[in-house]
Amino acid sequence: MMLRNLVYGALVCWCTPAFAIIDGVKADVDAYRSYVSIRATSPFPSQNGKEINACGGTLIASHWVLTAAHCWPSYEAALTGDGPVFVGVNLGPDGFFEQKLHIVDYVLAPTKPGHERLDAALLNLEEDATRYGAEIASVFEGTLAIGTATTTVGLGQGHEGDPLLYYESRVTNSDICDSPRVDYDGRHDFCVGIPGSTQRAGYGDSGGPLYILGGTDGDEYQVAGIVKGGVKANASGIEETENIRYTDVNKLQDWISATTGCTFGASQNGASNGGELICASSTPDASLTGTYWKIKTIFGNEIGVVNNKRKPQIIFRGGDNNTLMATVGCNQITASFTQEEGFLSIDPVLATRMACFGAVAKAENDLLSLLERVARYKIHGDTLLLFGSGGTVLAELSAVYL
Structure with missing residues (x-):
């Protein structure tokens, strides 16, 4: 128990080094209703047991959240009973969630022999999150070309009432993130930079989503990456560069389908370059009219x-x-x-x-x-x-x- 708490404390400290997205801008929550927050009790004595954002995530199906594997100490506690852990869904402009749902199971993505860590996990929720106004994100299936504009959202430490923040960045050369001081594998990861930033500027939540605008009209925020971590600038690990590593969500589609039993299909809102996870229902949807x-x-x-x-x-x-x-x-x-x-x-x-x-x-x-x-x-x-x-x-x- 003590070891797990120490690991969890180190995780939260690492995930939220400055307890907020530095230089972030308040986000319009209507555009990011697929963002979720893994909520847990703070391990920091000075916070007197306040609830914080342990890691971010993305709703990719009604009962499924995609997040980072290295966040496991927070959501493992939901199953072991070591502490209260919930997933907050549909964050409002006032910084409060429409609902907080229990986690009933989690699955870590497998890493192939000889590859660096595949930093992804799926959380199974107790209820349909869309019942509370959350929205399912479709997956960006376009090319992650260098220079592609990206948006990362997060809460940092994220106490109740804290607003959702975002920052803009761009896909950059993989060589910048492929450092011997961190795990990075271009076969399933990609690199993002924030030009002109300072140490950790714009650092997002671990496990949280990176979005790229796609869809028929180019106005739909589609999930493209999972925050994996920064790139250490020196051997001590005290400083990090402005570049951040992300797990490529597009490379996870086969694993997601096999784990959830759902299949990827054309986005239901008509996106031309995105896929939405579609889970079969035993009951067909009734019609709004004539019912x-x-x-x-x-x-x-x-x-x-x-x-x-x-x-x-x-x-x-x-x-x-x-x-x-x-x-x-x-x-x-x-x-x-x-x-x-x-x-x-x-x-x-x-x-x-x-x-x-x-x-x-x-x-x-x-x-x-x-x-x-x-x-x-x-x-x-x-x-x-x-x-x-x-x-x-x-x-x-x-x-x-x-």
Whole structure:
């Protein structure tokens, strides 16, 4: 136990040498909802047991996170019970996560004989992270040519409330990172530099993602690398250069598929040079339109039938004029709506004018507020999740087949 704690302490110290991305810029979290944080109790006595970011990671499937193998002391503790460890998903602009999920298993990437360490690992989560507004990253499958623009995001030490930061860099010559003082293998690693930076400037989280813009319109942040570590500038290891080693995610596709049982296919958002991990579901996704959606929760509150009134429901009717009908058991509410690629916009509603009382009145006020605030939706089998503009889950509904 003591040895493991010492190793973990050294890991966290190494992963976050300055406890933040130096010279980083506050990131727009809407662009990086695939970023996740491995959360653990700080080993530093001065922090009095505060929760910190032990390592970063990327959501590559609903239940799977890609991170670095050298971060294992943090997520091993989740299985051994040595300390509380969670994965924070869907980081908001306020620095707080929509949800923190348990890790149920992890798998380290195998390294071939004669190769340097393949620094990658997969974490299996207890729940579907996209239920909480997290998004799955597609893999950049383009060429990592020297000079390609890259973006690294991270939290550094990452206490609750700390913002997500990013810095810009570029793919550089492998010879710069292929130092005898560090492990680097051009067969599965690549080198990134931050021109004009000082010691450790822009250093990101270990295990965290490096993104490259791709997709049909070139505006989708696709994961290309996993932060492996810096390049030591001297034998003592005290200083590091502005160059950082990354594991090439594109080289991991066969291992990821074999481990998760999922397959890579064309990105569902139409990216032309990216692959998304697609996991088969035993239940096909219901259609948003033409389905009777029973309301289960609004704003986290359960919505049930009161006094034998009508069941709480929303029905989206498609066709030339998209309209919805909704009720929680009192007034009948109607509105027009538009939907496109997971986005949902609802026009001002019309409602009958019956008097509502008690629990039904509160539920109806919540429903009206929900319809004003909803911005996105996602369907998993028979479950419909409605999200606000910030990615917060506003409501959960289930399909009822009559």
